[in-house]
Amino acid sequence: xxxxxxxLAKNLNLSISTISRALRDSYEISDKTKLRVKEMAAKLNYQxxxxxxxxxxxxSKTIAVxxxxxxxxxxxxxxxxIEYVAQEKEYHVLIYLTHxxxxxxxxxxxxxxxxRIDGMLMSISAETNNYxxxxxxxxxxxxxxxxxxxxxxxxxxxxxxDDFEGGFNxxxxxxxxxxxxxxxxxxxxxxxxxNKRMQGYIAALVKHNISIDERLIMRFTNNIAANExxxxxxxxxxxxxxxxxxxxEKLAIATYNVCQxxxxxxxxxxxxISFSNLEISSLLNPSLTTITQPAFEIxxxxxxxxxxxxxxxxxxxxxxxxxxxxTLIPRGSTAI
Amino acid sequence: xxxxxxxLAKNLNLSISTISRALRDSYEISDKTKLRVKEMAAKLNYQxxxxxxxxxxxxSKTIAVxxxxxxxxxxxxxxxxIEYVAQEKEYHVLIYLTHxxxxxxxxxxxxxxxxRIDGMLMSISAETNNYxxxxxxxxxxxxxxxxxxxxxxxxxxxxxxDDFEGGFNxxxxxxxxxxxxxxxxxxxxxxxxxNKRMQGYIAALVKHNISIDERLIMRFTNNIAANExxxxxxxxxxxxxxxxxxxxEKLAIATYNVCQxxxxxxxxxxxxISFSNLEISSLLNPSLTTITQPAFEIxxxxxxxxxxxxxxxxxxxxxxxxxxxxTLIPRGSTAI
DNA sequence: CTGTTAGCGCATTCAG
DNA sequence: CTGAATGCGCTAACAG
Numbered sequence: 001x002x003x004x005x006x007x008l009a010k011n012l013n014l015s016i017s018t019i020s021r022a023l024r025d026s027y028e029i030s031d032k033t034k035l036r037v038k039e040m041a042a043k044l045n046y047q048x049x050x051x052x053x054x055x056x057x058x059x060s061k062t063i064a065v066x067x068x069x070x071x072x073x074x075x076x077x078x079x080x081x082i083e084y085v086a087q088e089k090e091y092h093v094l095i096y097l098t099h100x101x102x103x104x105x106x107x108x109x110x111x112x113x114x115x116r117i118d119g120m121l122m123s124i125s126a127e128t129n130n131y132x133x134x135x136x137x138x139x140x141x142x143x144x145x146x147x148x149x150x151x152x153x154x155x156x157x158x159x160x161x162d163d164f165e166g167g168f169n170x171x172x173x174x175x176x177x178x179x180x181x182x183x184x185x186x187x188x189x190x191x192x193x194x195n196k197r198m199q200g201y202i203a204a205l206v207k208h209n210i211s212i213d214e215r216l217i218m219r220f221t222n223n224i225a226a227n228e229x230x231x232x233x234x235x236x237x238x239x240x241x242x243x244x245x246x247x248x249e250k251l252a253i254a255t256y257n258v259c260q261x262x263x264x265x266x267x268x269x270x271x272x273i274s275f276s277n278l279e280i281s282s283l284l285n286p287s288l289t290t291i292t293q294p295a296f297e298i299x300x301x302x303x304x305x306x307x308x309x310x311x312x313x314x315x316x317x318x319x320x321x322x323x324x325x326x327t328l329i330p331r332g333s334t335a336i
Numbered sequence: 337x338x339x340x341x342x343x344l345a346k347n348l349n350l351s352i353s354t355i356s357r358a359l360r361d362s363y364e365i366s367d368k369t370k371l372r373v374k375e376m377a378a379k380l381n382y383q384x385x386x387x388x389x390x391x392x393x394x395x396s397k398t399i400a401v402x403x404x405x406x407x408x409x410x411x412x413x414x415x416x417x418i419e420y421v422a423q424e425k426e427y428h429v430l431i432y433l434t435h436x437x438x439x440x441x442x443x444x445x446x447x448x449x450x451x452r453i454d455g456m457l458m459s460i461s462a463e464t465n466n467y468x469x470x471x472x473x474x475x476x477x478x479x480x481x482x483x484x485x486x487x488x489x490x491x492x493x494x495x496x497x498d499d500f501e502g503g504f505n506x507x508x509x510x511x512x513x514x515x516x517x518x519x520x521x522x523x524x525x526x527x528x529x530x531n532k533r534m535q536g537y538i539a540a541l542v543k544h545n546i547s548i549d550e551r552l553i554m555r556f557t558n559n560i561a562a563n564e565x566x567x568x569x570x571x572x573x574x575x576x577x578x579x580x581x582x583x584x585e586k587l588a589i590a591t592y593n594v595c596q597x598x599x600x601x602x603x604x605x606x607x608x609i610s611f612s613n614l615e616i617s618s619l620l621n622p623s624l625t626t627i628t629q630p631a632f633e634i635x636x637x638x639x640x641x642x643x644x645x646x647x648x649x650x651x652x653x654x655x656x657x658x659x660x661x662x663t664l665i666p667r668g669s670t671a672i
Numbered sequence: 673c674t675g676t677t678a679g680c681g682c683a684t685t686c687a688g
Numbered sequence: 689c690t691g692a693a694t695g696c697g698c699t700a701a702c703a704g
Binding site for chain 2: 696697698699700
Binding site for chain 1: 683
């Protein structure tokens, strides 16, 4: 049998309420009693049952992180930031992966209204084009903070990167290196960040008097092979681009794969730039120029914002939109 | 107020125990009643309180994953595998990062005896050289499965890679490409997998009649700058190696950084091979040959083994030691 | 097949 | 400063 508050009470000839209060440093308990209780608790290795406490207090000291995937350095870094804050606050972090599947996202959102979590951090899936499940969460007053891929249809706090500027800078970088026909690779037309990056791309083209060629704006799915097919078609088609701006890393990878297959020399015949958050620059192909997001900081800020909701009442309607800066990193001697 | 079992009971003129049983498809309840109950539950959007249930059943449907870090593709992939299984089993996954700090690991292990989790998956920290906290967990009968970095001092299931063979193959690969003085970069002398890799390294040297030079066996810490210093010293010292076998990716990165600084041409003057699990081969520097672990599968197998413990009684003393195979991946035209 | 009752372990009223 | 009593929401005897 495990030692509980009742065991301590018996051992010390005190009531369970005294024990409970002593353990939580209530002002109503004398220092001597507190000391006795704590010593006994330590001696018997007392571990409070978190679920009994949660049931009673309607607080779980647990937050959920709902994200599309984890094998992507951006999200791994963001979780790192989130977990960092959670440890400080003595909270627990549950992870849920949607794999870009809106049904899973809906399932998590609906399930997690049951009190298991005190709040949620979320980056929506690429498929998500309906927000009922998120609206419902808000109705149930589950504190919710979006990061990176936010839901603009919902009043809520969010932490993002300057996606428009990032897209603009990426595109201008290619233009300044002589590109005239720049392709844009988009993960999903539903994603807030992806859309902003594309707007930046378009703004840069406009600024430099380059006309927009719809055929160069490609949209992808979760299907890697199909994505590569599409890239092959465009790279070998009439519209043949001289530059590629990939809105996410996995599309840059697809492009590299295709170039290898088509024998296209990357820095010379085709210049590629991509949003990417790999922390291994020295291991990377030196021809890749990246736009890097402050992913750890985004996770950290998102968690901090969530805790602002959790710690203060009356904050539920105060929404923060924090936008952090991305960095363009050209690399190596053959940097484009 | 949130709708609970009592609300349903009132609405249907049934007792709460009937509701509870109907919701869990107990054989004692008629199909008609079950249907009525479920319809009402759906109508009122009833969400059972998980903590009430956990308190009552002493089961949390939650597992913990305790790992050194997450910004490392091996662990990200492993979590992916773990979460995949957890979703199938309708379990929840808590993440705890030790950042290679034994004190954190001890803190998590000791805290998580309180019933919050039904079981734990763990990869021990590089600092961990004392296992009292793990022994205590076992005593409390918290099901525990190690993966990748296991604790051999404890009777337990584990899922690993063939680290000895991986180390052997890596070393032999360098030897076959002409290396005579191969450095081994070790993360920690406490780590099971690192030690096995080193044994493989030594075995390959012995097989090829190459004497072992202690100066070429380098041990590192969590301090990146200090690690690079040490590499600089050896690379520019009298023992100057012509090949490097990094037991983990971060040490390969450190080596690349140093080579860049010292103007060492990687494929020609120095050949580098490393354990690494990056899923972005086309973005990688083509000079890097890697030993890749089946990380997703390791996570999956570890989770499956844990669930074997959770689902069957009397399994607690049946331990499985599963060893999966690593793959040596030479890459690109300049592959070493 | 359904209802009554008694906790799971803890926090918090309300009394002293 | 401390104790007795109540209930968080659910499950599981036990009874019928």
